[in-house]
Amino acid sequence: MKKIAVFASGTGTNFEAIAEAIENQKLHAEIVCVVVDKVNAAVIEKARKRNIDSFVFTAKDYASKEAYEKEIVAYLQEREAELCVLAGYMRLCGEVLLNAYGGRIINIHPSLLPAFKGKDAIGQAIAAGVKVMGVTIHYVDASLDGGKIIAQRAFDVDPLWSHEEIETQVHKIEHILYPETIEKLLEGK
Numbered sequence: 001m002k003k004i005a006v007f008a009s010g011t012g013t014n015f016e017a018i019a020e021a022i023e024n025q026k027l028h029a030e031i032v033c034v035v036v037d038k039v040n041a042a043v044i045e046k047a048r049k050r051n052i053d054s055f056v057f058t059a060k061d062y063a064s065k066e067a068y069e070k071e072i073v074a075y076l077q078e079r080e081a082e083l084c085v086l087a088g089y090m091r092l093c094g095e096v097l098l099n100a101y102g103g104r105i106i107n108i109h110p111s112l113l114p115a116f117k118g119k120d121a122i123g124q125a126i127a128a129g130v131k132v133m134g135v136t137i138h139y140v141d142a143s144l145d146g147g148k149i150i151a152q153r154a155f156d157v158d159p160l161w162s163h164e165e166i167e168t169q170v171h172k173i174e175h176i177l178y179p180e181t182i183e184k185l186l187e188g189k
């Protein structure tokens with residue numbers, strides 16, 4: 001069974017979708033830990049309920065990104081994580097993590113990259129008035145949401161939808177596309 005680590009900063013609905021896909025044997029992997037940079041993030045409780053270890057840290061408590069990433073890498077290596085799955089992890093990966101896991105870190109982003117990189121991608125897309133939105137899964141490199149694209153799924157935007165309704169649609173797609181894509185990657189497809 002391939003060992004994966006999920007990185008998150010918030011609610012963790014994508015973490016949950018991945019965990020459920022594993023439980024339903026649609027995804028043949030094991031989540032060996034979650035890495036969380038917010039002490040109050042709801043994802044921590046979601047992991048605890050499933051008896052999954054979590055590494056929770058506050059970036060400000062460390063002298064540098066390098067310092068906390070060294071601890072993350074040690075934690076991942078102890079648990080023999082093979083793939084890092086970023087699911088709402090709102091931080092750029094630094095050299096330490098990229099050197100240890102380069103080519104084995106993936107991220108999900110709520111836009112059709114390369115459009116609307118960075119924070120509040122949905123808000124940016126609404127402001128631009130686009131008629132088609134979507135979700136992208138890509139490899140992580142040192143750039144902001146700029147690594148090689150692995151998968152994308154688009155949807156038509158109903159002009160009457162609120163920000164919240166668009167977010168619901170984005171999540172619906174993410175929760176299917178992310179487990180599917182991870183399975184394909186792990187199976188080498």
Ligand code: GAR
Nearest residue numbers: 010011012013014015088108109110
């Ligand atoms: C997801 O929609 C994900 O695409 C987005 O954060 C949300 C996390 O939701 N990621 C980014 O914006 C990364 N730049 P979740 O905590 O419920 O999985």
